[in-house]
Amino acid sequence: MTTTLPTPALRRKLSDAFLRAIAEPGKYADGEVPGLYLHVQASQKSNKPAAKYWRMRYRLHGKENVYAIGRYPDIGLKDARDLARAARQNVAHHVAPLKAKRKKIADQLLNEERTFSYVAEQWLAFKSHDLVSKSLAGFRGALNNHILHTIGTIPVSEIKLDHIIEIIATLRRARTLAMAKRVRTIIRAVLGFAEGRGWVERNVALSNTEELKVRHVVTSNPAIERPADLGHLLLRLDELSPSSVSTAMRLLVMLPVRPGELVKMRWEDIDLVSADWRYVVGKTRHLDKSKHIVPLPEQALVLLRELHERRVVDEAGNGWVFVSPVYPGYPVDATSLAKAYQRIWPEYRITAHGFRATYRTIAHEHLGIDPIVLELSLSHRMPGALGAVYARAQLLPQRREAAQHWADYLDRLRKNSKYTAAE
DSSP states (O other), rough: OOOOOTTTTTTOOOOOHHHHOOOOEEEEOOSSSTTTTEEEOOOSSSSSEEEEEEOOOOOOEEEEEEEEEEETTTTHHHHHHHHHHHHHHHTTTOOHHHHHHHHHHHHHHHHOOBBHHHHHHHHHHHHTTOOHHHHHHHHHHHHIIIIIHTTTTGGGGGGGGGHHHHHHHHHTTTTTTEEEEHHHHHHHHHHHHHHHTTTTOOGGGGGGGGGGOOOOOOOOOOOOOSSHHHHHHHHHTTOOOOOOOHHHHHHHHSSOOOOHHHHTBBBEEEETTEEEEEOOOGGGTTOOOOOOEEOOOOHHHHHHHHHHHHHHOOOTTTOBSSBBBSSSSSOHHHHHHHHHHHHOOOTSSSOTTTTHHHHHHHHHTTTTOOHHHHHHTOOOOSSTTTTHHHHHTTTTHHHHEEEEEHHHHHHHHHHHHHHHHHH
């Protein structure tokens, strides 16, 4: 038996009590939301209660349609009305409710797939064209060690400010403030990437809350700042047996380059006649492909000529200057230099990178070399309006003079240290 829908004049609002009690098969219209009704169907089994379904009639593009909302009591009266109102809004915008429902489900599935870990991978892939491998490795390390275990599986649209505060607070308690700042930057970048694609409404990591602020942290590599200490180190270097590592250690004190750049020095990049070494700076390779020129003082040429006599190169004369004694065909590892310095002077905190700071400090304070010449020698970008002018000019004659001045100064320090030690 099928009960027809009451006419509007006789229609009354459905109630929870009525819905629980009704068992007579038929269609019972809701008096509040137009088109919404409860369809009661008798069970084919005598011991089973009648099945109750929410349906909504609507007209779209001139045709009568029925939208299946769901089953009662899984969907209660209030929820059924809300879903029916939403369906009527879709119809008003000429969209079939079932089509809108399927799109919502698909969007929800996509949202669940777009976890922070997934978006972080997309962000890294996007950034990989502009970053060197070392920078990418640093981002991955921070993600794996400090971020993903907390929010990696959470969809980016569900990440709250509290999640980020928890991560930063953990790093604060460990007093790793530099990493806290780095982690905050990465989270902001990943969520900003998601925001740009419409996957999140706003980047919650950009909040100005005090809990996300990280005090500015300045980190520097321990460096020798006193000439007497530098002279003492030079004497210890003189005691080392000749090798790729010991020669690299001597040159690193003499040439203001990064350890990773020095160990990757190649013979095809060196001109022993013109006395210079030209290479693309790895740290800024994605920004500037031009070669940085390192003037070679006479003392450096002496060391390089000694290595040149026993060099191992291919037919074109190409090869590493500092060949690894452990892995032939590969250069010395930069960490080998750091460990070697620590071995010859364990009581002094020496890092291989710190010699750049030593050069910058002592060459300016004790030799009076122009800071601009020093900065260009360090392959630093010059700030300010004249930065591009200096970068183009490179001040090569002045830098060549400064390189020789520095090497001669090291010789004097070594000599003075010998006299002091003899006394």
